[in-house]
Amino acid sequence: MISTPDNLLTMARRMLPDANLAATNLPLCPEIQLWLFNGDALNRPLSPDEQLSVQEYPCYWAFCWASGHLLARYILDHPKLVKDRTVIDVGCGSGAVAVAAAMAGARQAIGCDLDPDALAATDANARLNGVRVDLLDDFFNWRPEPGFIPEPLIVAADLLYDRGNLPLVDEFLKRSRHVLIGDSRIRDFSHPSFETTDTCESSNQPESSGFDEFHTVNVYQSF
Template identity: 35%
Template sequence: MTATTIADPRSFIRANTRLRPVPLVPEIAVFLADESLPLWQQTENELNEAGLPPPFWAFAWAGGQALARYVLDHPDTVRDRRVLDIASGSGLVGIAAMKAGAVGVTVSDIDAFAIAAAELNAEVNQVHLTSCGKDMLDTQPNDRWQTILAGDIFYERNTAARTFAFLANHARAGATILIGDPGRSFLPKAKLVRLTDYRVPVTRDLEDAEIKHTAVWTISPDSL
């Protein structure tokens, strides 16, 4: 079962989160949860299904905040470009790319709630996003994406390996790759170039601190 089994996923999101400015990116407001466990439990209750993934879409993760800030401050990375926001969660980074002048942004996430949240968040920020609910990591590079944005995706070994292979393949095909990450365990730093650093306010309920030192990276040409 997925969020599509709920008659109105957007009403569920509105009822269980609050529209708030993102701390590092106050130009953008998204629907955020106050705590993770109550929302997680409510999602399982709503779908009558245990073992669902955490509601990643309901939080402004450090990597996503840093990446959104970087895109807004460096609009040349996305301006007049076709952009993919991979594992988009709330859609924050994709929204930032549209506000920075992207010609079009696709947000991709395998969580149907994330897709609904991204679409809703785009509407309240008065931008349009194209959504994709399938796993993109096994797709082959093409000229469709000129910039690919990846925030907070290097948290698990297998996913990290697949993500880097996906990003590297697209970098070889000419795409600009930008990664936001607060030092997750499986971030392949030796294969990346650090572009800038941020101190990002986060929720202690999710992280081990109230401020996460977070970097924006790109892939090193030497690793391609």
């Protein structure tokens, strides 16, 4: 799949006809650029039809969520976490974390998302940053290379906003002891194999009025 900025713009305009995208440097990670929403389309009053269209096709991939933003920084600052490992960014959206993992020396960075448009955005964002990110449409289709060690690092940034995804955490642990979760949405995550290793301020990019209360990211690591 080759994803061009024009393809992404066509996808974004399914949500709002006047949507625009721009290659945007992340405030916490100025070394990373992503194709993200830009301009006033999100900040003007929406007609009832437009509100429906936003609900039906929310383009999560055109935002970098607070947790992806923060975990991208975390990985760039802690390259040993990913060095020579496969890193699977589950619920990759824009692919911010997968791009950071590739930049930080991962052996293989994989962006995984159920939304094909998110995979297209991840592909375009990998190209924008001059790194390779492989794409996966379903975490359960991932197979390790036989006999390859070390185990992957599995990362989930703002994936648990959908509580239906909570059982995935145990599926991650069946495949690797190394799991890194960032979440700005759920405040009561508790699991016997995880500890909270950090609580940090981040931001959603671009900021949008619906996101105001979700700036604080808890980081959970398996042990």
